């Protein structure tokens with residue numbers, strides 16, 4: 001058989017496969033639009049052929065925009081871990097999700113959906129690129145996990161450390177949820193860190209600054225995480241100038257990967273460093 005004929009046969013085979021794939025995706029689309037429960041959808045997706053059709057549907061722009069603007073359907077999708085795993089793996093599906101406030105509202109109300117998006121860099125990149133999606137994600141009741149109220153450097157869980165502590169002002173006292181205790185270093189440049197007992201996707205850092213008349217607060221800092229893959233601390237934010245008031249200052253952190261170790265790297269001009277309270281907030 002000639003090379004030309006073989007190439008033509010190969011092309012026809014690919015077209016047939018595409019038609020079959022499109023046909024299955026159409027059926028997945030029709031089924032999904034009609035489904036009204038996450039359990040039903042999850043059960044249907046246990047069939048490998050259905051799952052493959054659903055994945056093809058996620059990559060079909062027109063279909064996904066219909067799915068994501070139908071609230072009954074989205075409620076079923078966000079309640080199914082299998083469905084959400086397919087959605088967060090698809091750039092096309094995530095673009096449809098962030099373009100629909102109906103879809104984002106369904107995602108941020110669901111623990112299953114929030115855990116799925118937090119585990120996907122594709123999903124988090126899409127979410128942080130859209131103002132409504134980003135603010136809805138940050139405000140989700142399922143993404144408000146922070147450092148627990150510490151009673152020592154290692155209790156009840158995780159580890160609070162700093163580059164240096166002034167005697168009596170240990171690092172964990174910035175993580176004890178009390179404004180009558182504080183951390184203070186004995187240098188103008190320092191860092192203070194908390195290692196979670198599990199990897200966390202952090203979206204916000206909080207600072208309640210020290211209020212000593214002589215200073216000793218945080219003037220400028222960078223939020224960092226420890227990147228195990230390269231074995232070093234990496235900036236999660238630019239350098240931020242922190243107001244020297246004791247209000248709660250929210251620092252946006254928009255890291256798209258989970259990490260266990262987070263810290264404030266502080267660069268003060270004159271005084272030592274200190275804070276009443278610090279926190280890293282996100283989702284496990």
Ligand SMILES: [Ca+2]
Pocket residue numbers: 173174175176177178179180181182183276277
């Ligand atoms: Ca404190």
